[in-house]
Amino acid sequence: MAGQTLYDKLWSQHLVKERDDGTALIYIDRQLLHEVTSPQAFEGLRLAGRRPWRIDANLATPDHNVPTTVKERAEGNAGIKDPVSLIQVQTLDDNCVEFGIEEFKINDPRQGIVHVVGPEQGATLPGMTVVCGDSHTATHGAFAALAHGIGTSEVEHVLATQCLLAQKMKNMQVRVEGSLGTGVTAKDVVLAIIGRIGTAGGTGYAIEFAGSAIRELSMEGRMTVCNMAIEAGARVGLIAVDDTTIDYLRDRHYAPTGEQWEAAVADWRALVSDDDARFDTVVTLDAAEIEPQVSWGTSPEMVTGISGEVPDPAEAADETTQRGYTRALEYMGLAPKQKITDIRLDKVFIGSCTNSRIEDLREAAKVARGKKVADSIKLAMIVPGSGLVKRQAEAEGLDRVFIEAGFEWREPGCSMCLAMNADKLGAGEHCASTSNRNFEGRQGFGGRTHLVSPAMAAAAAIAGHFVDVRQVDVSPAAQEA
Amino acid sequence: MNKFERAEGLVAPLDRANVDTDLIIPKQFLKSIKRTGFGVNLFDELRYLDEGQPGQDVANRPLNPDFVLNQPRYQGASVLLARRNFGCGSSREHAPWALEDYGFRVVIAPSFADIFYNNAFKNGLLLVTLPEETVDRLFAEVEASEGYRLDVDLEHQRVITPAGEILEFEVDAFRKQCLLEGLDDIGITLKDEDAIRAFEEKHRAARPWLFRDSAQA
Ligand code: SF4
Numbered sequence: 137m138a139g140q141t142l143y144d145k146l147w148s149q150h151l152v153k154e155r156d157d158g159t160a161l162i163y164i165d166r167q168l169l170h171e172v173t174s175p176q177a178f179e180g181l182r183l184a185g186r187r188p189w190r191i192d193a194n195l196a197t198p199d200h201n202v203p204t205t206v207k208e209r210a211e212g213n214a215g216i217k218d219p220v221s222l223i224q225v226q227t228l229d230d231n232c233v234e235f236g237i238e239e240f241k242i243n244d245p246r247q248g249i250v251h252v253v254g255p256e257q258g259a260t261l262p263g264m265t266v267v268c269g270d271s272h273t274a275t276h277g278a279f280a281a282l283a284h285g286i287g288t289s290e291v292e293h294v295l296a297t298q299c300l301l302a303q304k305m306k307n308m309q310v311r312v313e314g315s316l317g318t319g320v321t322a323k324d325v326v327l328a329i330i331g332r333i334g335t336a337g338g339t340g341y342a343i344e345f346a347g348s349a350i351r352e353l354s355m356e357g358r359m360t361v362c363n364m365a366i367e368a369g370a371r372v373g374l375i376a377v378d379d380t381t382i383d384y385l386r387d388r389h390y391a392p393t394g395e396q397w398e399a400a401v402a403d404w405r406a407l408v409s410d411d412d413a414r415f416d417t418v419v420t421l422d423a424a425e426i427e428p429q430v431s432w433g434t435s436p437e438m439v440t441g442i443s444g445e446v447p448d449p450a451e452a453a454d455e456t457t458q459r460g461y462t463r464a465l466e467y468m469g470l471a472p473k474q475k476i477t478d479i480r481l482d483k484v485f486i487g488s489c490t491n492s493r494i495e496d497l498r499e500a501a502k503v504a505r506g507k508k509v510a511d512s513i514k515l516a517m518i519v520p521g522s523g524l525v526k527r528q529a530e531a532e533g534l535d536r537v538f539i540e541a542g543f544e545w546r547e548p549g550c551s552m553c554l555a556m557n558a559d560k561l562g563a564g565e566h567c568a569s570t571s572n573r574n575f576e577g578r579q580g581f582g583g584r585t586h587l588v589s590p591a592m593a594a595a596a597a598i599a600g601h602f603v604d605v606r607q608v609d610v611s612p613a614a615q616e617a
Numbered sequence: 618m619n620k621f622e623r624a625e626g627l628v629a630p631l632d633r634a635n636v637d638t639d640l641i642i643p644k645q646f647l648k649s650i651k652r653t654g655f656g657v658n659l660f661d662e663l664r665y666l667d668e669g670q671p672g673q674d675v676a677n678r679p680l681n682p683d684f685v686l687n688q689p690r691y692q693g694a695s696v697l698l699a700r701r702n703f704g705c706g707s708s709r710e711h712a713p714w715a716l717e718d719y720g721f722r723v724v725i726a727p728s729f730a731d732i733f734y735n736n737a738f739k740n741g742l743l744l745v746t747l748p749e750e751t752v753d754r755l756f757a758e759v760e761a762s763e764g765y766r767l768d769v770d771l772e773h774q775r776v777i778t779p780a781g782e783i784l785e786f787e788v789d790a791f792r793k794q795c796l797l798e799g800l801d802d803i804g805i806t807l808k809d810e811d812a813i814r815a816f817e818e819k820h821r822a823a824r825p826w827l828f829r830d831s832a833q834a
Binding site: 150153155157158159161163165172173175176184186192193200201218220223227261269270284285288289292293296297298299335336339340366369371390391392396397399400403435456457460463554555556575576577578581582 | 632633634635639640643644645647648650652662668671700701702705707708709710713731732735736740789790791802803806807809812813816817820824826827830
């Protein structure tokens with residue numbers, strides 16, 4: 137018998153029951169909750185007179201609607217000016233109290249974007265099944281956890297039964313071999329992958345990211361890659377356990393300790409695909425060929441390297457693609473064959489569950505140190521992923537670097553990633569954003585999003601247009617200036 | 618859950634690939650804590666010329682005359698014909714809630730995104746996957762004849778065109794049964810309560826660190 141993939145192992149470790157028709161009941165170890173996709177689930181429980189199956193499996197925090205300005209945050213929930221947003225956050229608080237679920241409330245230092253908070257607390261562990269009513273739950277797969285986004289009915293189902301109805305996915309392996317060039321980051325890797333396989337390329341698959349370039353990434357970088365598996369259509373992204381994984385987890389709040397830690401580590405070491413495991417599809421990329429990426433269109437697959445240009449719809453492969461390109465260029469206000477470095481920007485957003493961890497902020501600070509945001513930029517904001525990331529950054533003095541360069545230093549939350557709070561783009565504004573979706577209107581009605589890495593976003597803020605971060609001077613001399 | 622057996626209705630064509638859930642229902646409407654009332658904001662950014670706000674009366678908002686659902690010939694449509702990778706992006710269940718609240722019972726496309734697919738079935742919205750060439754042909758037929766209707770029969774897994782042509786489709790047996798009988802997933806799962814408890818015991822014994830209440834203090 138052929139060996140098992142990592143996904144196969146995680147699946148069989150959680151299989152409660154398989155039905156004849158291929159649907160299965162899988163056991164869920166951790167559910168993360170936030171204010172947007174949970175109220176109807178709790179309401180459903182109440183209406184049916186049900187209680188959560190296992191309270192300690194759940195962890196909640198508000199993130200999508202919370203304001204990120206210091207002044208409003210100081211007031212706690214009362215600082216949420218939009219009454220509809222306030223009700224949603226308040227409803228999460230009330231539901232957590234009613235059902236006894238642990239919540240990091242708006243001004244708890246542990247509050248933040250669910251996908252930053254879970255790993256940071258050690259609430260995401262290798263070998264777990266993790267779900268959340270949010271498609272970027274794929275992030276947690278960086279820890280060799282089987283993690284995916286679910287809908288609100290499924291949130292209710294997991295609350296009530298600790299299980300999910302699921303169907304086994306197919307296995308895809310994406311190998312990135314070789315070493316990344318300087319200035320090329322995890323974000324560029326995943327954008328390049330999506331550019332290659334397309335936004336539906338991973339539909340129906342669990343993608344395992346492998347290869348030497350992936351192994352060399354830090355946990356933060358691995359989370360960035362898995363986070364965007366969903367942008368390639370895959371609900372699940374996975375990376376095998378190694379020393380990097382284990383070192384990251386040691387001493388995290390919810391991680392096991394003592395003998396249990398030893399036993400857990402021994403167990404986690406097996407969370408890798410067997411050498412003879414069979415994947416349904418294998419895609420290989422050469423790390424050396426990946427350059428810093430910039431998305432030009434309204435789908436994450438509409439992406440190219442910094443030295444590239446906007447495509448000409450006339451040269452598209454088929455008619456549907458051509459129509460898509462034409463429509464995207466019109467929405468984005470770009471011309472065919474326009475150089476990427478000629479795209480001028482109005483706003484810059486560094487944050488989101490893709491790129492708001494400490495390493496991301498360090499990368500951006502390296503570029504911003506001693507420089508000034510261009511006058512033409514109306515707003516450049518840095519939104520840390522959690523209260524703890526914010527504290528860490530402040531301890532390292534990164535907040536000073538950003539503020540001196542002219543960036544706004546904000547409080548943690550989803551912020552302009554989806555603009556459910558007050559942070560948004562105006563119609564027609566171009567934004568260099570470290571988030572994960574460049575869909576029409578995602579960052580504000582008529583807003584134009586370009587997805588990039590934190591270093592590229594910082595460099596663009598300083599230049600006022602996209603530049604190749606590999607050519608930006610980050611020498612100590614420049615940093616002193 | 619809503620039952621679905623058969624739907625016969627007017628078809629509206631949405632000629633665009635990769636329609637994401639942000640487009641189906643923009644984020645400002647996700648602030649509601651209810652499951653209903655999303656229909657007036659379905660495709661909000663395509664449908665209206667201004668930026669919509671939750672709770673706003675839509676009667677006075679300027680409609681985009683070019684958007685397909687605003688054209689008189691498609692009023693009252695209950696079948697949406699779409700392109701590949703429909704429903705990609707965010708996991709918001711508000712997307713199927715909005716489609717249903719508007720009056721759609723069925724979406725036909727060459728492919729759907731995974732999470733959206735699950736969410737739709739859980740809400741009694743039937744998704745029919747047909748080959749790309751067939752969908753191309755249906756787009757041409759819809760555009761060519763005003764009042765074009767399709768009859769979608771879940772029981773026999775077929776779509777019947779006005780000309781009487783029968784297009785068969787696949788749907789997995791469990792989802793089909795749930796839809797036909799309007800079954801509540803949670804109720805079905807809880808019938809396996811004993812199996813879940815037994816699994817949980819074994820799982821806890823093997824990997825106690827996964828359970829915060831069994832972790833060492
Ligand atoms: S940061 Fe953006 S993508 Fe991530 S959970 Fe928040 S809204 Fe979703």
